[in-house]
Amino acid sequence: MTDSIAIIGSGIICALGTDKGQVRDSLLENRTGIGELHYLKSCHKELPVGEVKMSDAELKQALAVPATEEVSRTALLGAYALRQALADTHLSPQSLQGKRITLISGTTVGGTDATEQYSCANNTQAIARIVGIDCQQSTISTACSSALNAIILGTRMLQGDETDIVIAGGTEALSLFHLNGFNSLMILDHDVCRPFDATRQGLNLGEGAAYLVLQRTSEACMQKSNIQAYITGWGNRCDAYHQTATSENGEGAFLAMTDALQMANLKAKDIDYVNAHGTGTPDNDKSESTALRRVFGEEMPLVSSTKSFTGHTTSASGSIEAVICLIAMQNRFVPANYGWNNSTPECITPVALPTQKELHHVLCNSFGFGGNDSSLVISDREKPFCSIPTCKCTFVGENEVTQEEELKELRTYISPMESRRMCKIMKAAFLTSMRALEKAGITAPDAIIIATKYGMLENGQRILSTIHEQGEESISPTLFMQSTHNTLAGALAIHLGCHGYNITYSQGEESLQWALRDAQRLICEGKANNVLVGLHNEMPPQLLYSKSIIVKKV
């Protein structure tokens, strides 16, 4: 039996506007949403940002959340976009009755707080509560590619008949944490960013949220859902090169795009538009250009980065840009690469002005720290898939570490120079992973899936207390680049040279369950024969828990 995956609703809130209409108008009129910092209280007035032009109080009022209730801005933005996406489907509450609904949200900083109250999973829970939907929930945290990976997971769960309706995307509000963190990496432009331009100096941060509502086409047709487009291909790969920098040849990006095209059964010339990751940093744009040239060669489609409109909305960028692709398809135009003026041989030449064009197939790129590179193909026609066969898996090499004492044994596997920046939880993750692989007789796994409740809590806490005690500008770049939840998965991929599927789940106590399910799913899909799965939790000063296991096809 074949079926396909339809997009039946979408919602967006970002610096360009608070709904799809406003975002469309800004893009068509070539107006950027980036400007001076206004809502976030920070000393960095010199750094332009793409803020959502609503205060927390206004967001609460719009969502009927009591003014006194403590809700993170990340959750408020998420709820705002999600409510819009649901309304956009025109599905009545009755037609949702009895359906298995799954909400998959991507968040990182929203969960990098020192308190349990703001874990990634709790943001997702808050969003569902505010909007009032009863559903299964999962939270993905692969830094800046989180939201695109949420959409990819939703697509796969529908293919495997694990759920009936998926709401997938991501949300992230600006914070002192990542504004200062990115600043410590010296990759923030002090003017409006210019992706792919010869004079580009870095990125501008932005904020926002966006969600897609997905359904199997057969059911969407039966229910007379309003089908807006189809998801026809995806790729999730790891650059396995550096925690924050991108590889010279853009390997991870190249593999993700190639996988996505292959799955959609499309050739390079079939793609009408690429919404690039294009952050505006010298590194990313050069590396992405190399990857684009490797994929498309002489048949380069129209390319633009819309981050000079929205700012880099980090964890939300994947879904914000997927919705921008959808807006572009529905209104037959290619958004400009705002601010681009000067060509350079090291970069592709993007679209300088909004351009009218019929779009049949678009490719959306989203890359993150840790080399988490993902690509998605959105099409105006179906791409049938066959149902996923079931298969048998077995667990091997299971082992765990709970005592700090044991971490000394890491020396057997890792040189002191390599381990010098590793915090406790990373040392534990490496130790259990190496032991699991050794026991299973595997040198490098096909894929890496990590589960973590709070992520890199110790590093996060150290950053927050530094901001509190020494002021905004004293953040250590090493701590910041190792503060995202996907730090462990990325570092393991780099060490093991694993360019395969790579993802991090942060869904509270259920994180490991989601990770193991995904490993099995990946093996059934034929995308891996063995997967390194780990559960790594820390709660300084006492708790240290690390368990690794190899999931293998029987």
Place this chain on the structure above:
Amino acid sequence: MEDLILELKEKIIEVLNLEELTPEDIDPKAPLFGAGGLGLDSIDALELIVLLEKSYGIRLASAAEGKNIFTSVENIAQYVSQNRKK
């Protein structure tokens, strides 16, 4: 200058977590980055930029500027002694 060189070596070991090294292990004239030296990388360079600002009040405008300064401990010491604000 000798005192400053020793102080820098100690700070570098501390900030970059070079636990295995003592100040005597670092040749002040040897390259800090790449092969044939300590083998530091771009993230270490960012940490050194933070170190200059915190300890000596020197603020560099870009990571590229750091490249010319962080060639060796001796070179950093020279730069610090000429530009320090504290």
